[in-house]
Amino acid sequence: MTPALLPLAPPAPIRLLDLPAQHAAIQAELDAALHRVLQEGAFIQGPDVQLFADELGQYLGGARVVPCANGTDALQLALMSLGLAPGDEVIVPAFTYVATAEAAAILGLRPVPADVDPRTFNLDPAAAAAAITPRTRAMLCVHLYGQCADLTALRQLADAHGLALIEDNAQAIGATWQLPDGTAAYAGTVGEVGTTSFFPSKNLGCLGDGGALLTRDEARATVLYELANHGQARGRKYVHQRLGLNSRLDTLQAALLRVKLTRLAEWTAARQRVAAQYDALLADVPGLLVPLRQPGSTHVFHQYTLTLNSEARRDALQQHLQRHGIPSVVYYPVPVHRQPAYEYLGYQAGQFSVAEQLCRTVLSLPIHPGLTAAQVEYVAAVVRMENW
């Protein structure tokens, strides 16, 4: 490895994400949206909520979008729409943010972890197939870090066993998957229901909590809408069709999201440029792997995640980066089956060995649309130093 020349300090402070800078660039539009909602006074289910849902649906190739309060509620509502019974099993990846399993567990369903692919970080279809039992009713896949899980294999598996497929698309809004017929589908629209989150740090983030459900099925969209609004029949006030939640996206957040949605394609392209530059500068570094590009998927790079060859090397790289003013994060340090809250499921250490190994060896570098080429070069130069 050729030692790179290293600037003494980062060209500008490097952050994991830089929302103030992102917002400054669209300040006038955000201010106008804010003031308009203040004047209109319709803070719950105001016109912006449906307008945002329609605009996001157009962005996602004509999907139906049902806004809700956050990405975790979206997962819960998606599962509620399936009419499952307590104890029914839902297959989830062992390597994910905890919300994926939590949504099933809180409904009295049984989350059944299955291992992931070591290079794509996503649910391994063969492991998911092996986890199917007579009580399995659904598979919940996650498009981790911004890249689609193998939706062709998972769709086929779900269809072959009569299971529902739910896509947790909190990290991959706008990513696409190439279907067997050659057409591309947006992540979140291949399963019966897709879910997403507008948590501020997500690729499309609001200024608080927010989420949405995605579906191609009109009737299911109506059910999801009712579930998110106290089970109230659409258009029939105080008639409650089913048990639901109070899970709504604030009008204010919807208005702000409408502004941000107009920049999502541009921001995604900027993330992809950062990732391509990291790839070019880091692919030949011994002892680490740059993220694999899964054939068939585009990648919207919510995270740019390296895999090191041991936990000690991962921790050493994180400390080395820190000493040079570069933040990095381990998403995620503990797999679902090793979380204290999920001990009752009865799994053992070592049971999902890929997930456990990834928890010990992954490290996500800073990536956001405002990261400059000079900053990426500095991060890469620090990684390429030989003294860590």
Ligand SMILES: *Cc1c(COP(=O)(O)O)cnc(C)c1O
């Ligand atoms: C962020 C996230 C969620 C939860 O979204 P909230 O809006 O914070 O509830 C769920 N799943 C994944 C994979 C996420 O990244």
